[in-house]
Amino acid sequence: MSELKEAYERYYWAPFTQMGDLAEKEPLVIVSGDGATVTTDEDETYIDVHGALWLANVGYGRLEIVDAVYDQMKRLSWFPSFDGMANDAALRLARRMVEMTEKEKMGRGFFSSGGSEANETAIKMARQYWRLKGRTNKYKIISRHRAYHGVSMGALSATGIAENRKPFEPLVPGFRHIEAPYCYRCPHETSPESCDLDCARDLERTLKFEDADTVAAFIGEPVMGAGGMLVPPDGYWQEIERICRKYDVLIIADEVVTGFGRTGEIFGSRHWDLVPDIMVFAKALTSGYQPLGATLVTEEIFSAYLGKYGEGRTFHHGTTYAGHPAACAAAQANLDIIEREDLVQRSREKGRYLLDKLLALKELPVVGDVAALGLMGRLELVQDADSRTPFPAEARIGATVSEELLHHNIILRPLGDTLTFSPPLVIEYDQIDHVADALAEVLRNLS
Numbered sequence: 001m002s003e004l005k006e007a008y009e010r011y012y013w014a015p016f017t018q019m020g021d022l023a024e025k026e027p028l029v030i031v032s033g034d035g036a037t038v039t040t041d042e043d044e045t046y047i048d049v050h051g052a053l054w055l056a057n058v059g060y061g062r063l064e065i066v067d068a069v070y071d072q073m074k075r076l077s078w079f080p081s082f083d084g085m086a087n088d089a090a091l092r093l094a095r096r097m098v099e100m101t102e103k104e105k106m107g108r109g110f111f112s113s114g115g116s117e118a119n120e121t122a123i124k125m126a127r128q129y130w131r132l133k134g135r136t137n138k139y140k141i142i143s144r145h146r147a148y149h150g151v152s153m154g155a156l157s158a159t160g161i162a163e164n165r166k167p168f169e170p171l172v173p174g175f176r177h178i179e180a181p182y183c184y185r186c187p188h189e190t191s192p193e194s195c196d197l198d199c200a201r202d203l204e205r206t207l208k209f210e211d212a213d214t215v216a217a218f219i220g221e222p223v224m225g226a227g228g229m230l231v232p233p234d235g236y237w238q239e240i241e242r243i244c245r246k247y248d249v250l251i252i253a254d255e256v257v258t259g260f261g262r263t264g265e266i267f268g269s270r271h272w273d274l275v276p277d278i279m280v281f282a283k284a285l286t287s288g289y290q291p292l293g294a295t296l297v298t299e300e301i302f303s304a305y306l307g308k309y310g311e312g313r314t315f316h317h318g319t320t321y322a323g324h325p326a327a328c329a330a331a332q333a334n335l336d337i338i339e340r341e342d343l344v345q346r347s348r349e350k351g352r353y354l355l356d357k358l359l360a361l362k363e364l365p366v367v368g369d370v371a372a373l374g375l376m377g378r379l380e381l382v383q384d385a386d387s388r389t390p391f392p393a394e395a396r397i398g399a400t401v402s403e404e405l406l407h408h409n410i411i412l413r414p415l416g417d418t419l420t421f422s423p424p425l426v427i428e429y430d431q432i433d434h435v436a437d438a439l440a441e442v443l444r445n446l447s
């Protein structure tokens with residue numbers, strides 16, 4: 001066993017990993033990356049269809065980001081932003097992000113170190129906002145089944161994935177969940193033809209039941225990620241927005257996965273002209289070159305917090321490394337690449353190309369649903385496509401396919417039996433061809 005694998009086995013505890021499984025399955029230890037590929041300690045190179053947890057948008061090995069971080073750290077390694085101080089890199093990035101979200105009418109940017117923290121920030125901002133407006137009972141947060149908003153207790157309470165939640169109960173009070181827009185297995189058993197957006201109307205029913213005067217915010221990913229890469233039906237977000245406006249409920253758009261080109265728009269919200277009150281970013285804000293989260297809010301929310309210290313209007317929240325200059329410098333260089341190389345457009349074009357390849361696999365009886373928006377796609381494996389009968393969970397078909405794909409030098413992450421597609425936006429067409437061909441071969445052997 002290599003020194004690194006021994007370190008994994010003896011000293012390491014990996015997130016979201018059943019460490020007991022490693023007796024049968026060796027870890028994949030990555031030591032370098034270039035474009036859409038990564039290379040292991042054993043010098044095997046793989047196409048990363050997973051995009052390193054859906055975030056390596058500009059791809060690996062971008063030396064201009066490395067240089068930007070290096071230059072920043074030579075000048076200033078770190079300085080906090082508490083109590084009227086700041087570092088210049090955080091200020092510049094706040095300005096750029098507010099300018100980028102002009103269409104969404106964001107006014108201020110608050111930084112943290114990742115998606116969970118950025119959502120935790122959003123939830124606390126929404127709760128205190130209503131308190132400051134004198135509506136002290138407006139504290140509940142409505143989210144959706146299958147949502148993933150993070151692992152800290154507030155973000156986890158908004159999350160709607162049972163296995164993530166159950167071991168840590170009781171969670172934070174005041175969180176409710178409505179149905180997810182999972183069209184292939186519609187919770188209201190309608191078809192796309194007969195869909196009347198009942199899953200969105202579930203929000204109105206819930207607001208009436210809970211009393212909208214007790215609800216601070218609705219939080220949602222424009223396209224759900226960990227819940228199964230679920231693209232909502234047309235009209236869904238418009239209906240959610242209509243209901244939230246009618247009942248005075250803030251909208252928190254969790255753009256942690258959908259931000260910065262993943263879906264073929266710069267932000268997922270843009271597909272539906274959604275104008276949220278709070279937008280949450282992390283992941284592709286730096287394409288993973290540094291850990292960074294950002295919570296953007298409207299000037300209306302921000303101004304509710306203005307006053308004098310001691311009046312109870314201060315936002316008593318923030319982590320030590322919020323707005324780390326190295327992370328902010330990485331974000332700037334990353335956003336420069338996204339703009340200069342028109343990666344949003346490339347995501348749209350390559351996403352269409354990938355989707356066509358995946359749709360061609362529908363001739364196989366194990367291929368159920370196929371959908372994608374930009375380079376965020378899903379392929380749901382089923383025992384029988386006509387009846388949509390799922391495989392038994394214990395068959396672990398998704399995991400089997402993903403393990404088989406490793407033999408074709410492809411890293412692809414399954415969510416149960418749903419295969420997910422979120423490669424770096426710089427993936428080449430011939431790499432997409434290789435993925436589609438290998439997948440066809442693996443799935444044919446399953447059929």
Ligand SMILES: Cc1ncc(COP(=O)(O)O)c(C=O)c1O
Pocket residue numbers: 053113114115116117119148149150151221225226254255256257282283
């Ligand atoms: C939509 C969404 N929000 C929040 C998070 C949490 O981000 P982090 O893992 O950086 O805390 C994730 C992580 O996958 C996510 O997919």
